Amino acid sequence: MTLPATGDWPAPQVFPTTSWNARVRVPGSKSLTNRYLLLAAAADGPSTLRGALDSRDSALMMTALESLGAKFSRDGGTVRVTPIPVGTGTRGDEILHIDTGLAGTVMRFVPLLAAALNVPAAFDGDEGARRRPMAPVIDALRQLGCEVDDAGTGTLPFAVRPRPADHGPEDSSASPRTVRIDASASSQFLSAALLTGCFLPGGLRLEHVGDEVPSLPHVEMTAQTLAEYGIDVRAEAPAAWTVLPGVPHAHDVAVEPDLSNAGPFLAAAVVTGNSVVIPDWPSKTTQGGDQWRRILPEFGARVRTDGSDLAVIGPEGGAREGRVRGVDLDLSECGELAPTVAAIAAVASGPSRLRGIGHLRGHETDRLKALVTEINRLGGEAEETTDGLRITSPVRHGDVFRTYEDHRMATAGAVIGLVVPDVVVQNVETTSKTLPGFTGMWEAMLRGGDV
Numbered sequence: 001m002t003l004p005a006t007g008d009w010p011a012p013q014v015f016p017t018t019s020w021n022a023r024v025r026v027p028g029s030k031s032l033t034n035r036y037l038l039l040a041a042a043a044d045g046p047s048t049l050r051g052a053l054d055s056r057d058s059a060l061m062m063t064a065l066e067s068l069g070a071k072f073s074r075d076g077g078t079v080r081v082t083p084i085p086v087g088t089g090t091r092g093d094e095i096l097h098i099d100t101g102l103a104g105t106v107m108r109f110v111p112l113l114a115a116a117l118n119v120p121a122a123f124d125g126d127e128g129a130r131r132r133p134m135a136p137v138i139d140a141l142r143q144l145g146c147e148v149d150d151a152g153t154g155t156l157p158f159a160v161r162p163r164p165a166d167h168g169p170e171d172s173s174a175s176p177r178t179v180r181i182d183a184s185a186s187s188q189f190l191s192a193a194l195l196t197g198c199f200l201p202g203g204l205r206l207e208h209v210g211d212e213v214p215s216l217p218h219v220e221m222t223a224q225t226l227a228e229y230g231i232d233v234r235a236e237a238p239a240a241w242t243v244l245p246g247v248p249h250a251h252d253v254a255v256e257p258d259l260s261n262a263g264p265f266l267a268a269a270v271v272t273g274n275s276v277v278i279p280d281w282p283s284k285t286t287q288g289g290d291q292w293r294r295i296l297p298e299f300g301a302r303v304r305t306d307g308s309d310l311a312v313i314g315p316e317g318g319a320r321e322g323r324v325r326g327v328d329l330d331l332s333e334c335g336e337l338a339p340t341v342a343a344i345a346a347v348a349s350g351p352s353r354l355r356g357i358g359h360l361r362g363h364e365t366d367r368l369k370a371l372v373t374e375i376n377r378l379g380g381e382a383e384e385t386t387d388g389l390r391i392t393s394p395v396r397h398g399d400v401f402r403t404y405e406d407h408r409m410a411t412a413g414a415v416i417g418l419v420v421p422d423v424v425v426q427n428v429e430t431t432s433k434t435l436p437g438f439t440g441m442w443e444a445m446l447r448g449g450d451v
C-alpha cells in the first residue's frame with residue numbers, strides 16, 4: 001500500500017460489534033440552490049433563499065451571477081438576492097471572464113443566461129472542466145445568433161459575443177426562437193436552454209434530437225422551478241418544450257435538503273447494518289435522490305418514513321456478515337447516485353450490474369473508469385459495460401482510493417472504508433464541491449446522535 005499524502009484521509013472503519021443510530025441533517029440541494037440563485041438573480045425584484053447550499057458549486061454560481069450584476073448577502077443558509085439591474089448588456093468592448101470551476105450547472109447554465117442578457121463573456125474552468133461535454137451549449141448559442149470562439153474544440157474555454165436582441169422578453173409581437181440540441185450526454189443542456197428561454201423575445205421552442213436524455217427528473221426540476229417563478233413551460237411528447245417569454249417573479253423559497261448527498265450517509269447504514277435518519281425528506285420532490293427509497297431495499301435495507309423523517313435500517317450484520325445483496329439497477333434517471341450505489345455494490349455478497357449510466361464518462365471525471373480502477377485496486381473485480389458497470393467480486397483489502405477531483409468518488413471511498421480496513425481516501429477535500437465539512441459530519445455520524 002502507498003503511504004498517505006497530505007489531503008489523504010484514512011477512512012474511519014466501523015468495528016463489527018459497534019452499533020449506532022444517527023440523525024443526519026444534510027445541507028441544501030446543489031441543483032435546486034443553483035437554479036434558484038440564477039432565477040432570483042434575473043427576477044423582477046429582491047428575494048430570499050432559505051436553506052441554500054454553501055459549497056464550491058454554489059459559490060461559483062454566485063460569483064458568476066455577481067459579475068453579471070446581481071448582489072448576494074449570505075447569513076448561514078439564508079441568501080438575500082438583489083437582481084441584475086434591467087438594461088445590463090453590451091458594454092462596448094468589455095468582456096467578462098467567468099470561472100465555472102468543475103460545476104456542470106455553472107458551465108452549462110450561465111453562458112446562455114449571459115447571452116440572453118446581451119453580455120459578452122468568456123468561460124473557463126478547472127482542467128477537468130475542459131474535458132466535460134459542452135458542444136450542445138455552444139451549438140445552442142450559435143443557433144441563437146451568438147458568435148462563439150471555442151477554437152473549434154466544442155469545449156471550455158470559449159468566448160461568446162451575443163447578438164443584441166431588438167425586443168424585450170415581453171414583446172408579444174416576437175415569435176419564439178427554435179433551438180434543437182442533442183442532450184443525450186447531459187440533461188443540463190436542456191435545463192440551460194429552458195432556464196433562459198423566457199428572456200428571449202417571443203420565448204423559446206426547444207427540441208431534443210438524439211438518443212435518450214439521462215437524468216430526466218432534473219429537467220422536470222427545471223420546469224418546476226421556472227413555474228415557481230411564474231414562467232410557463234409546456235412539455236410536448238416526445239422531447240420538446242416551449243418556454244413563454246416573461247421575467248421571473250421574485251419570491252422567497254426554501255431549498256430542500258440534497259437527497260443525493262444524503263446517499264453516502266444512508267449507504268453507511270446499509271453496509272454497517274445500522275440506522276440513519278434524514279430529517280426534512282420532502283414528501284414530493286423532483287430530486288433524483290428520492291430514488292434511494294427504491295434502490296436501498298434492493299440491497300436488503302429497510303426504508304421507513306415517519307412524518308418528514310426518512311429512516312434507513314441496514315440488514316443486520318451488514319456487509320461483513322454477507323447480508324448486503326448484489327443488485328441489478330437501471331440508474332438512467334439518477335446517474336449522480338451511481339458512485340454511492342457502486343460503493344455499496346463493491347462490498348455486497350453477490351454480483352451487481354448498474355445500467356443506463358454511460359453518460360457518467362462525462363461527469364466530474366470519467367466515473368465508470370474511475371470506479372472500475374479503484375474497486376480493482378482494492379482487490380475487487382469490476383468492469384465497464386457500454387452503458388454502465390458490472391461488479392463481480394467484492395473488494396478485499398485497503399489501499400489509497402483515488403478520487404480524480406470528484407466529490408462523489410471521495411464519498412464512495414468513505415463508504416467502502418467503513419467495512420474494509422485501511423482505505424485511505426485521496427484528496428477528501430474535493431467533497432467541498434457540494435458538501436463542505438463532509439469528514440466532520442461522517443465522524444459525528446459514526447459516534448451516533450444528531451449531526
Ligand SMILES: O=C(O)C1=C[C@@H](OP(=O)(O)O)[C@@H](O)[C@H](O)C1
Binds near residue numbers: 030187
Ligand atoms: O441539472 C442538474 O442540476 C444536474 C443534472 C444531472 O446531470 P446529467 O444529466 O449530466 O447527469 C446530475 O447528474 C447533476 O449532478 C446535476
Ligand SMILES: C=C(OP(=O)(O)O)C(=O)O
Binds near residue numbers: 102103104105336364
Ligand atoms: C454530475 C454532478 O455534478 P455537475 O453538476 O457538476 O454535473 C454530480 O454532482 O454528481
